[in-house]
Amino acid sequence: MMDIVTIGETMALLTPIEERPLKYSPTLSKSIGGAESNVAIGLSRLGKKTRWIGRLGKDPFGDLIMSTLAGENVELSKVVRDESHPTSVYFKDIYRAGEPAVYYYRKGSASSVWNPDHVKEDWFIDSRILHMTGITPALGEETLSFTMECMIMAKSLGLTVSFDPNIRFKLWEEERAKKALLSLISLCDIFLPGIEEAQFLFGEKPIELLAKEIIELGPHTVAIKLGKAGAFGMRKDESTFTVPGEKVANIIDTVGAGDAFASGFLAIVAEDVQNFSLEKALEWGNRMGAIVIQGKGDWEILPTLEEIKGIKQTSR
Known part of the structure; x- marks a missing residue:
């Protein structure tokens, strides 16, 4: 059984x-990166059984x-x-601390040709939670329909x-992104936007009103990431929690922070899907995000269960 x-x-x-800088670097290291696989790795390290489904060249x-x-x-x-379409590639310029410059080469990739007919029941029948992002629907002509079919x-x-929502404006125009993402919110149970994403979709307004408008579209839970200020959560009954952010002395690389938050949050959801603690989920999400931004890499320094609980680990 997959969590x-x-x-x-x-x-x-x-x-x-x-x-x-990238343009002056004669040698490059290779790794991998992707929002959904970052979440899968984070959850696996927290002791959850995870499956990643993707389309690779x-x-x-x-390989x-x-x-x-x-x-x-x-x-x-x-x-x-896929023998006919390549794996996507991207480059990251991280010679300065903070938000790195990122360059994507994904047009015509294997992921861009997903369509609704590819969706199979056996992807889900042994699982309890599905996690997707707003990146997939932006990749190709039929990937929005594919995303909808997966969620349905x-x-x-x-x-x-x-x-x-994980909005990437490099992938699509603002109006198209807004229309697509709003249509997907009604298909999910848990919505995990950043504050700027929530404001893009619903306008600048008090956070409780933002969360209430999201809940009215269908999700039973919304968690809004507030960066260093922490996170705010609301349930369908309009009960709310605000959890302050973790103190971080030195921010190295912010890419992957939202995926780390999702990993921590969903690890608590997986403990009891029907009655999980929203406050604890927000706390774990904050903690995971704070750890990730203190090192380089999208997923490499995601913590283990022992590490996030503060237990000293002598070996790995």
Whole structure:
């Protein structure tokens, strides 16, 4: 039985080895990155059984992604290897601390050709939670319909559906993004936007009103990430929690913070899908996000269960 299944694009990641701008770097290190697989890794390290479903080229970059995720105990039996379309690649320029510059090469990729006919019941029947993001619907002509079909089928099979808008304006125009994402909110049970994403979708207004408008669309729970200020959550009965942010002395790389939050949050949801503690989920989400931004990499420093509980670990 899987605790959580995630579906989305994972890319090969190339980053300068030396602390200098990308254009002047003669050598690059390779890794992987993708919102949904980041969440799968984070949950796996927290002791949850996770499955990642993606579409990869039948190429060395696809092999890299498969071997990396397998090494993190993520279940990969439903991954599709596409001989006709390549694995996506991106480059990260991180010679300065904070928000790095990122360059994507994903047009015509294997992930961009997902369509609703690809969705299978056996992706979900042994799982309890589905997590997806707003990146997938922006990738291709039919990937919005694909995302909708995944969420509808998962819900019909009794799964709790979690959705992070994860807005990437490099992938689509603002109006198209807004229309698509609003249509997907009604299909999820848990919605995990950042404050700027919530304001983009619903306008600038008090956070409780933002959360209430989201709840009215269908989700039973909303958690709004507030950056260093923490996180705010509301349930369908309009009960609310505000959890302050963790203190971070040195921010190195902010990419992956939202995925880390989702990992911590959903780890608590998975403990009791019907009656989980919203306050504890917000706390774990904050803690995971705070840890990730203190090092380099989208997922490499995601903590284990022992580490997030503050238990000293002598070996890995």
